[in-house]
Amino acid sequence: MPPDALLAILGMAAVTFAVRAGGYLVANRLPASGFVAAWMRHIPGAVLAALVAPAVVAGGPAEWLATLATALAFLVSRNLLAAMAAGVVAVYFARMLLGG
Template identity: 65%
Template sequence: MSLEALITILGMAAVTYAIRAGGLLLANRLPTTGFVASWLKHVPGAVLASLVAPAVLTGGPAEAIAAAATALIYFVTRNLFATMAGGVLAVYLARLALGG
């Protein structure tokens, strides 16, 4: 294992644990209303939206079809694994059908 991989993994572990412990330590001081509270609430969705947007946009028609199928499966099953598996199957079939 390279040193930079080790540093990356330990860094990821440290920030993640700091966040988990930080919530408990700050529990009584975290603002429940106002700008900061609202910002914290919006971070996860915004991050995920920025993760998927370029991927969906730069993908071909097979990826676009599969993204739509993924959305449909999620709203029917509400299950993370079923959605992931369905999305993978959808892109596999779409690529076969479109010869991509």
């Protein structure tokens, strides 16, 4: 392995460890209730929506059907993992059937 590649891998590992360790240190100091706690609980959903929304807006019928299937699966099951699985399966079959 070239020394440059090894150095890059070690550098990325160090940065990843520092980010995670910093997160653990900061998390212990965050309030368990109040505005900040409520705000922090909503971050994962907001990030997920920010990642998915551009694909839905720029997509076609297959993506729109998958979005509908995902929303319906979540409303029925109230399980995020089940909803995501339903969306992945729905977009796969919709693309197969619609040629997307």
